[in-house]
Amino acid sequence: GENVEQHPSTLSVQEGDSAVIKCTYSDSASNYFPWYKQELGKGPQLIIDIRSNVGEKKDQRIAVTLNKTAKHFSLHITETQPEDSAVYFCAASIGRGSTLGRLYFGRGTQLTVWP
């Protein structure tokens, strides 16, 4: 089955700096790569996703890049703010039918943004 590795497990940055979280996956059939933000005691919320037919996607301060050849994808947050502090999860799936929600998650990155 799919194996998703995520690094780093913890990340501390100063407000205004950039944060980068990296993930690798093992199954070349995976073609859907979402990123979720989870605040304490709450369910994960989708913040951005990318499909294998594109290499980069951006939404305001958040961007995701995908390298299918190397089987890795990354989350980039620019101009970080204290409210960005949360646990971030990457995931991979075969993005069609019922398999889209059959997500394989990384172990998460605890991001702390210091004011």
Next chain:
Amino acid sequence: SQTIHQWPATLVQPVGSPLSLECTVEGTSNPNLYWYRQAAGRGLQLLFYSVGIGQISSEVPQNLSASRPQDRQFILSSKKLLLSDSGFYLCAWSGFGRSNTEAFFGQGTRLTVV
């Protein structure tokens, strides 16, 4: 708009007791439904998924079972809880056909088995 409800939010149960967690989705039809578990300090692991009423697929062997008695209702159960069943349980759904673009999670149930 679509919403997903999970309850209860927290639950403390003794070892050996039964379990029933419920999840319902509103505002959509024929959703794909999923149960995930998140152990402390770890990512989410898929336990069950369902593509329709009465159709349940299990991802990992365990002490739990799932049922889907109605189109938008998904239930996670156990006859006898183990200590190792403690964790944060999350229900999720994704759309049908062309609506199947992302997976949405509920707010979760924190289960502590004592």
